Amino acid sequence: MTTTMHRLLATAERPAWAERPRASTQGAKSGGIAVILALILLPLYMIVLTSLSTQAAINAAGGMVIWPHGLSLGAYRDVVSGGVVSRALLISLGVTAVGTAFSMFVTILAAYGMSRAGSFGHRTILWIMMTTMFFNGGIIPLFLVVSALGGYDQYWALIAPSAVSVFNIIVMRAFFANTAKDLIESARIDGASDWRILWRIVLPTSKAVTAVIALFYAVGYWNSWFNIMLFMPSDSAKWPLQMVLYDYLTQNSEMVNSAASGFQSAAPTLALQMAVVTITIIPVLLVYPLVQKHFTKGVLLGAIKG
């Protein structure tokens, strides 16, 4: 890998004034990059490989598998055949889908509602919203409010308290404020309502920013763990995937011990655990290229800086 990279590095578009780096510098650079890539990709590779390994392969490796021998889909068959994990997977997908739709609904409306220069009270509303970015009541009063509303052990408690990101509203608002200004103005003169303008003009011209913000919400819902810890810590039948993963993580030593003392399930315990980890990663990998595409497009650069 290093040699191919070395060649590619050497033959790239170097400006005429820049000196050709010495072979030692080039080698160190390729080496450094190879190490960085390995630090991130190697653990992921081992996890996926172990999830696909047979008990014999795991035993031979003494744990995590690095060289593939003895592959099996047993762990995945077990995981999706209606146990804890397949239920958690469905719950996670459901919470993510409903949550993202709800968040987008609220965010788009608020962002457009505050986007017009000079509209009534939009600065006041913006300040009311932004205050919550600087100060909040903290965990305990939030817990008591949600409990008082009957949210304990309810799925809506995993969505509603974190449904609005003021930050996302501000990013989107900034975008809406600059989109299709003339078109909006003439539509208003023609008597189109703001609902119609939002639906017919603003949203169709802001597909990219809408998609990116939706993806960010979706990743947030998919990854959220503390909400579950706070609002449904004990009802394991309702747990989304992250909480099942956390449970596996903190029970890890016990599970390994029971596996070592002769307990055998259909698939190896370690492979099952790694299958859960892999299933948690997959949706992120699926949407990642879509988000990645927009990193450099300014939308997010401004966002990160703020």
Next chain:
Amino acid sequence: MTRAAATGVAGTATPVGTLAVGAIGVAGTRPRWRVRLRRDRALLVMCVPALVLLGVFGYAPMLGLVMAFQDYDLYDGILHSPWVGLANFQQLFTDPGFLHAFWNTLMLFSVQLVLFFPVPIALAILLDSLMSRRIRTFVQAVVTLPHFFSFVLVVTIFNQVFGGAGALDTFLRSHGVTSPFDFMTDPGTFKFLVTSQLIWKEAGWSMIVYLAALAAISSELHEAAAVDGAGYWRRLVHITLPGLKGITVLLLILNLGYALTFGFEQMLIQLTAVGPGAAQVITTFSFENGIVAGNYSYGAAAGLFLGATSVILILGANKVAHLFGEDGLYRK
């Protein structure tokens, strides 16, 4: 907030322009603000869902913080629980558990700041020096990926590599080391574990800002210096690093604003494995006392202390950023 509202109303006279002025000219007798309210009704309605959510889950808990001055009881509620003045805070500042959590917060944050902060800068410079676009895009895609993993996932991955039955442990055992060091549960090295997890997860993401700053440095500067005989390292010291100074100072300052709320999930996930001696921070202290132990007022007092000091830190950090001529979290 009142001042902002006033400028909001006053500032509108100019940008609205002909439309509003025309409407007023016709209506004549009605007050201006009522005309504008009528005109912008739909826009205001659109803000309602977000305002309701923020009211219930943002402002109501803020009001609920008064329980920090009460001996809150679940059955009496905020309205009927007895008031105890500053008793909870007095207890807090003499509680060795809290003081230890406070110390841990500062210590973990400092170690993280010193060790993490330079990594994205170095990474950006390394990546920027790659000439091939394809490799650069690929490396960037790989290093930013872990940002999108949850901390539960990141800790699990670290556990599979460094933990008691992880890959490193297995490797060392099979090469004759009888009882390898367990990096995942050792309280002494926990600060380095936390930092390495942060680097693994966030260094690539933080790098993007620096990459943008590097791209903004004019290549003519580099060219002129190169023509004058400055080598790569000289250009790095005299052109590249000065070009990154502004954004570095800004991010450093903004980072300080979050010193006390730093790493809540990360600590909570590993609290049982490492123990409170090393992993208890103010946020987890508040959670453990308030929710887990059910001592709501005491936990809320810790939370209020945290929130108040964080606001001061964040506003102070932004003030300093403005002094440096940068925008900060909000514009001046």
